[in-house]
Amino acid sequence: MGEAILFTLFSLSAVAFALGMVFRRNAVHCALHLVGVLLSLSGMFVLLHAQFIAAIQILVYAGAIMVLFLFVVMLLNVKGETPLLTPGAAKGFGFFFAFIAFVELLWIVVSQGGTEGEPAPVPALPPNFGSPAEIGKILYTTWLFPFEVTSILLMIAVVGAVVLAKRKFA
Amino acid sequence: MDAAFLIESAVKVLIVLGFVLLGVPLIVWMERKVIGHMQDRIGPQRVGPFGLLQTIADGIKLFFKEDLIPGQADRVVFFLAPALSVITAFVALSVVPFGDKVTVFGRDVPLHVADVNVAILWVLGTTSMGVYGIVLGGWASNSKYPLLGGLRSSAQMISYELAQGISLVSVILMTGTLSLAGIVAQQEHMWFIVPQFFAFVIFLLCGIAETNRAPFDLPEAETELVAGFHTEYSSMKFALYFLAEYANMMVVSAVAISVFFGGWRGPFLPPVAWFLIKLSLFLFFFVWLRATFPRLRYDQLMAFGWKVLLPASLLNLAVTAVVVALTG
Amino acid sequence: MGSMGVPTEYYQLVAALLFTIGLIGVLVRRSALIIFMSIELMLNAVNLSFVAFSRQHGQMDGQIFVFFVMAVAAAEVAVGLAILVAIFRNRETASVDEVHLLKG
Numbered sequence: 240m241g242e243a244i245l246f247t248l249f250s251l252s253a254v255a256f257a258l259g260m261v262f263r264r265n266a267v268h269c270a271l272h273l274v275g276v277l278l279s280l281s282g283m284f285v286l287l288h289a290q291f292i293a294a295i296q297i298l299v300y301a302g303a304i305m306v307l308f309l310f311v312v313m314l315l316n317v318k319g320e321t322p323l324l325t326p327g328a329a330k331g332f333g334f335f336f337a338f339i340a341f342v343e344l345l346w347i348v349v350s351q352g353g354t355e356g357e358p359a360p361v362p363a364l365p366p367n368f369g370s371p372a373e374i375g376k377i378l379y380t381t382w383l384f385p386f387e388v389t390s391i392l393l394m395i396a397v398v399g400a401v402v403l404a405k406r407k408f409a
Numbered sequence: 410m411d412a413a414f415l416i417e418s419a420v421k422v423l424i425v426l427g428f429v430l431l432g433v434p435l436i437v438w439m440e441r442k443v444i445g446h447m448q449d450r451i452g453p454q455r456v457g458p459f460g461l462l463q464t465i466a467d468g469i470k471l472f473f474k475e476d477l478i479p480g481q482a483d484r485v486v487f488f489l490a491p492a493l494s495v496i497t498a499f500v501a502l503s504v505v506p507f508g509d510k511v512t513v514f515g516r517d518v519p520l521h522v523a524d525v526n527v528a529i530l531w532v533l534g535t536t537s538m539g540v541y542g543i544v545l546g547g548w549a550s551n552s553k554y555p556l557l558g559g560l561r562s563s564a565q566m567i568s569y570e571l572a573q574g575i576s577l578v579s580v581i582l583m584t585g586t587l588s589l590a591g592i593v594a595q596q597e598h599m600w601f602i603v604p605q606f607f608a609f610v611i612f613l614l615c616g617i618a619e620t621n622r623a624p625f626d627l628p629e630a631e632t633e634l635v636a637g638f639h640t641e642y643s644s645m646k647f648a649l650y651f652l653a654e655y656a657n658m659m660v661v662s663a664v665a666i667s668v669f670f671g672g673w674r675g676p677f678l679p680p681v682a683w684f685l686i687k688l689s690l691f692l693f694f695f696v697w698l699r700a701t702f703p704r705l706r707y708d709q710l711m712a713f714g715w716k717v718l719l720p721a722s723l724l725n726l727a728v729t730a731v732v733v734a735l736t737g
Numbered sequence: 738m739g740s741m742g743v744p745t746e747y748y749q750l751v752a753a754l755l756f757t758i759g760l761i762g763v764l765v766r767r768s769a770l771i772i773f774m775s776i777e778l779m780l781n782a783v784n785l786s787f788v789a790f791s792r793q794h795g796q797m798d799g800q801i802f803v804f805f806v807m808a809v810a811a812a813e814v815a816v817g818l819a820i821l822v823a824i825f826r827n828r829e830t831a832s833v834d835e836v837h838l839l840k841g
Binding site: 242243246250253254257258260261266269270273276277280283284286287288289291292295296299300303304307308311312314315324325329330332333334336337338340341344345348349360361362364368369373374377378381382385389392393395396397399400401403404 | 742743744745746747748749750751753754755756757758759760761762764765766767768770771773774775777778781784785788789791792793794795797798800801803804805807808809810811812813814815816818819820821822823825
């Protein structure tokens with residue numbers, strides 16, 4: 240029961256914040272709405288037995304990445320766009336393709352589920368599923384190589400960001 | 410998830426909230442009194458015995474002040490920002506153990522609101538969410554100095570968060586757990602300040618910077634930015650920022666106590682008393698710093714964070730990792 | 738205990754909704770900043786999907802994937818925002834409609 244209530248709450252807030260993010264004019268408001276989505280998703284991760292990912296979501300996504308976003312928005316002081324949406328036929332095409340994508344996703348979700356329209360049952364999980372210790376175990380064994388590659392990726396990103404931000408444009 | 414558990418949790422939440430709300434006026438009083446004596450004054454003494462009720466009087470005064478909102482301010486965000494500041498400080502305290510188990514009505518009640526297996530990440534995450542309160546407050550005021558203060562604080566807090574997190578990682582390497590209660594449990598024979606002294610120093614410096622206390626109080630540097638991010642705030646919203654700053658001091662102190670100073674452990678006295686004694690000493694240290702050091706320049710602050718604290722914390726982590734790998 | 742939880746399909750549904758909203762943002766908004774945020778939203782929708790499947794199959798590999806997605810997102814945001822700042826410095830705009838020098 241508790242999970243159902245919390246799931247409804249988090250999913251409603253996530254979708255509402257997401258809509259707000261896409262259709263607000265002010266970039267700072269958009270960023271704040273995105274933070275709302277991230278926090279709602281973090282709550283859902285806890286419901287899905289992913290405590291570590293939930294904490295990382297708050298720490299990295301909401302706490303660092305979005306602060307960076309806000310920082311840039313405030314630094315650039317971008318004026319609200321007029322008009323808000325891209326003009327002409329492109330807007331119609333955009334909504335149309337998004338709708339098609341949604342129908343496709345919906346079809347996949349519905350058709351790949353359990354047998355005969357019944358949702359697949361949720362399996363019982365061990366109590367330490369998703370705990371930092373368990374995550375660490377497979378991260379540093381099965382996924383060791385991708386993990387090391389990630390560090391190189393981050394290094395490249397750091398260098399790239401510094402080079403881009405430091406360059407003086409004529 | 411029975412009723413007794415819910416009641417127990419609700420009572421603990423109320424105790425922590427009440428403790429912070431009652432504690433903050435005491436800390437403010439202590440700060441004014443201590444700084445007063447350090448500067449050869451006597452500090453507040455008129456209201457109540459030893460001036461103890463001075464902060465309460467100030468709070469009541471703030472409560473009845475006119476609540477000014479700048480004309481061009483973003484009203485919703487202007488309201489949201491101080492609330493965010495306070496909320497993040499409060500939720501961070503929810504994972505800090507402030508005493509051993511006690512038995513109430515035949516139930517074993519552990520003295521922390523929640524013992525989650527990601528407690529340290531939770532504390533780091535909520536404190537990094539605390540940045541929003543300051544940045545948004547500065548932005549929503551739609552005024553020069555607050556915006557500068559907000560931008561400064563976001564840069565400062567992101568910079569110092571890194572070193573703070575890494576300094577805690579070296580302790581986590583030794584304990585193998587992210588739970589604060591678990592870390593306290595492992596300090597029965599030796600406080601972690603002994604093997605991890607450098608980590609503690611780095612953590613404390615970053616903690617002072619994260620709470621925007623002197624000498625790292627650049628976001629509200631009054632000599633250059635009037636009052637920084639809360640220049641335009643008045644009345645209860647200003648009081649909330651004030652509350653958040655002191656609640657954040659409590660968070661940093663409580664985490665430092667739990668991670669490096671054995672938490673509630675100590676001889677003779679009951680655990681909660683030890684926790685309170687250590688907390689008071691830490692808060693005194695914060696005040697002492699403020700009375701002693703002048704404010705850093707902004708470039709000095711950033712250079713110190715990135716070029717001294719971060720490499721130092723990484724070095725400490727590497728040494729800890731080698732030692733842990735060699736010894737077991 | 739088995740069938741008590743919220744079924745994975747519901748989580749997938751929310752993920753699909755969030756992904757579509759993000760897609761709309763990418764397709765119809767003009768500010769590069771908002772498009773960037775919409776991409777983050779889409780990544781997050783996929784993350785939710787990963788975590789839900791991870792629970793459904795009782796394996797944590799999905800959560801590991803989320804971890805990697807976050808690392809990639811962090812790298813992408815750092816570089817992307819640096820590019821945006823560079824563009825804004827040069828051309829005083831953050832609208833994708835006005836950055837079309839490569840168009841013939």
